[in-house]
Amino acid sequence: KAGVTQTPRYLIKTRGQQVTLSCSPISGHRSVSWYQQTPGQGLQFLFEYFSETQRNKGNFPGRFSGRQFSNSRSEMNVSTLELGDSALYLCASSLTPGTVQETQYFGPGTRLLVL
Amino acid sequence: DQQVKQNSPSLSVQEGRISILNCDYTNSMFDYFLWYKKYPAEGPTFLISISSIKDKNEDGRFTVFLNKSAKHLSLHIVPSQPGDSAVYFCAASPFSSGSARQLTFGSGTQLTVLP
Numbered sequence: 001k002a003g004v005t006q007t008p009r010y011l012i013k014t015r016g017q018q019v020t021l022s023c024s025p026i027s028g029h030r031s032v033s034w035y036q037q038t039p040g041q042g043l044q045f046l047f048e049y050f051s052e053t054q055r056n057k058g059n060f061p062g063r064f065s066g067r068q069f070s071n072s073r074s075e076m077n078v079s080t081l082e083l084g085d086s087a088l089y090l091c092a093s094s095l096t097p098g099t100v101q102e103t104q105y106f107g108p109g110t111r112l113l114v115l
Numbered sequence: 116d117q118q119v120k121q122n123s124p125s126l127s128v129q130e131g132r133i134s135i136l137n138c139d140y141t142n143s144m145f146d147y148f149l150w151y152k153k154y155p156a157e158g159p160t161f162l163i164s165i166s167s168i169k170d171k172n173e174d175g176r177f178t179v180f181l182n183k184s185a186k187h188l189s190l191h192i193v194p195s196q197p198g199d200s201a202v203y204f205c206a207a208s209p210f211s212s213g214s215a216r217q218l219t220f221g222s223g224t225q226l227t228v229l230p
Contacts, residue, residue, distance in 0.1 A: 004158065035220075041222060042117070042119070042220040042222040042223060043204065043206075043218075043220035044219075045217050045218060045219070048217075056217050090158055103161045104161065105158075106151075106158025106159045106160065108157050108158050109158055
C-alpha cells in the first residue's frame with residue numbers, strides 16, 4: 001500500500017508570496033496532521049483535519065491555514081511568506097483521530113525555502 | 116520555551132554497544148511519550164511509546180524508560196547497529212486532553228553508529 005505522499009518535495013519562494021502544499025494520506029486514512037520542522041526547533045504541530053474539519057490547531061499565526069477534501073487529501077497554505085517560514089513541512093496520516101496511541105505515518109515532507 | 120528538550124544534538128556509538136538517547140520535558144500535563152526515528156529525505160517513523168502509568172517499555176532492541184519525578188525519559192538501543200544511524204525525536208502528548216494529535220516534539224538527536 002502506498003505511503004503518505006507530499007507534493008512538491010522542494011519549493012523556493014520569495015517573501016510576501018503565498019504557497020500551497022499538498023498531502024495525500026495512506027489509502028483509507030481519514031486523519032491528516034501537519035507539522036513544521038525548523039533547525040533547532042524540532043517538529044511543531046500545525047493542525048489536524050478529519051472529515052474535512054479542522055480538529056486541532058497549534059500555535060501558529062493565521063497566515064497558516066489548511067483544508068481537507070472529501071477524499072481525505074489535504075492542503076496547507078501559507079500566505080505572505082516570511083524568511084522564518086523556511087522549513088520542512090511534514091504531513092502525517094492515521095486511520096482516525098482516535099487516540100495518541102494510534103500510529104501516525106509521516107510523509108517525506110516538502111522543503112520550503114523563502115528568499 | 117521548549118516543553119520537550121533533547122539536549123544532545125548528536126551522539127556517536129560503536130556498533131554492538133548501547134546507545135542512550137535522553138529527553139526532558141517541562142509540562143506536567145504530558146502523560147504519553149513517543150520516540151520517532153527519521154532518516155534523511157524520509158518522514159519520521161514511529162519507534163516506541165510509553166504511557167505515564169509505566170516506567171519502562173521494551174520492544175526488541177529498544178527500551179524506553181520514564182522517570183516522572185524527574186520529567187525525564189530515555190531510549191536505550193542494545194545492541195546498536197549501523198542501520199540505527201538516524202535522527203531520533205522524542206515527542207509528548209497530554210493523552211487525556213482530547214488533543215490526541217497535538218504532539219510536542221524535541222529538536223532531535225543525530226545518532227551515528229560506527230562500524
